[in-house]
Amino acid sequence: MxxxxxxxxxxxxxxxxxxxxxxxxxxxxxxxxxxxxxxxxxxxxxxxxxxxxxxxxxxxxxxxxxxxxxxxxxxxxxxxxxxxxxxxxxxxxxxxxxxxxxxxxxxxxxxxxxxxxxxxxxxxAPDASRQRTEGIKVLLLDRGYDSLAAARAPWLLLGAKTLSYAVNMAALRYVRANGADDAIFTSSDGKVLEGPTSTVVLARERNGVRTLLTPERKSGILAGTTQDALFRAAEAAGWELGYGPLVPEDLFAADGVWLASSIRLLVPVRSIDGRELPFSEALNTELTKLADAAL
Missing domain, CATH: 3.30.470.10 (Aminotransferase class 4, branched-chain amino acid transferase, N-terminal domain)
Incomplete structure (x- = not known):
């Protein structure tokens, strides 16, 4: 309907x-x-x-x-x-x-x-409850431009949510044909960017300091409204915040990785390119509650 x-x-x-x-x-x-x-x-x-x-x-x-x-x-x-x-x-x-x-x-x-x-x-709205609880498999895909392209070539409209989503949909078809659920784009100079329909969020704890991180927007990614709401709520709850730049190894070294979007909300990433990631049900529940409350 x-x-x-x-x-x-x-x-x-x-x-x-x-x-x-x-x-x-x-x-x-x-x-x-x-x-x-x-x-x-x-x-x-x-x-x-x-x-x-x-x-x-x-x-x-x-x-x-x-x-x-x-x-x-x-x-x-x-x-x-x-x-x-x-x-x-x-x-x-x-x-x-x-x-x-x-x-x-x-x-x-x-x-x-x-x-x-x-x-x-x-x-x-599609039912994303299973992905939110069980998580997803992700592949890293080269987006085809470097992390400085947005400033150098504004006509590429990087950071705008345009109707030209054919590349994003092709990326999702590719990963699903290769046994995964979603993608995370990387730049040609090795920086983590975003998902085809989502923002990347990392959590890590070092020396008792808990931090949420997301790629820097000047790399040409879309500003994430769900990620913004989550970060505001997390900061109020005592989390530190970080805004890239991030490289793929940062994903593997994190205590958890999520894809954040307006319809699915917060979905944990359980593996990248077949490599298992750390996952904590307690941490996933905590961040999910923060995102839900903020929204």
Whole structure:
């Protein structure tokens, strides 16, 4: 069951549309060129989690693409409308509203029109509970650029959440065809970057000091909203924080490694390239509770 609400200036609270019939023009630049951006966030019992952080990141992506966005309050109203419709449809017996995936999409619009196309899509969130408790197998994949490329070549749009996710999806197909569940990208100069749809988080304890670490953002990775929320909660709980640079050996030397994302939340990595990683159920539970509370 999919709920679709377009942002339309003639409809202050968003324009609901039938997701079962075509809605986009064939020459929309989001379709023909992948020219657009998106965000995905979790809603629980009809309430979106950290929508402000996602709208902030969407604005940052839009700035990198020189893409016009509808006003922030229009997004907030359209999200509320879409979630209300999803809850209503679920109550009618066509699905579950407990956990929903909310996707915000903006394209550059129909070629030549000069007006963006924007919509909110709500579906049932996939069940990631097994991965969150049992963990996943990961492969390291070369992303194909060095860790300085973002500053040197801003037109590559590194750090923007664009619709051009073909490489990310190809990476996931590759690792699954080779017996793993997910990937962690590395730069051509050997730095740890991010997952295709997630942020990398490490935990380690040295001389009684517990630290959470994540790769540095200037390497061209996407700012992680779930990682941000976890770090704020962890700092309040007494953890130290670190922001790279990290290399693959740091992953193997850590007390635990996780992939953080808005829909799956925090998923422990149990092995990388077939090499087992340390895993503590107590530590996984602690960080999961911190992330859940922060969100």
């Amino acid at each position: 999919t709920v679709l609400v377009f942002l339309d200036s003639a409809f202050p609270d968003g324009r609901p549309a039938d997701a079962g019939v075509p809605q986009l023009m064939i020459n929309d630049l989001g379709v023909t060129r992948g020219d657009g951006i998106f965000e995905s966030l979790l809603a629980v019992d009809g309430v979106p989690r950290k929508p402000g952080a996602h709208l902030d990141r969407m604005a940052s992506s839009a700035q990198l693409l020189d893409l016009a966005l509808p006003p922030r309050d229009a997004w907030e109203r359209a999200i509320a409308t879409a979630l209300a419709l999803h809850t209503e449809a679920s109550a009618a017996g066509t699905g579950s509203a407990a956990r929903a995936a909310v996707k915000l999409v903006v394209t550059r619009g129909v070629e030549g029109a000069g007006t963006p196309t924007a919509w909110v899509q709500v579906t049932a």
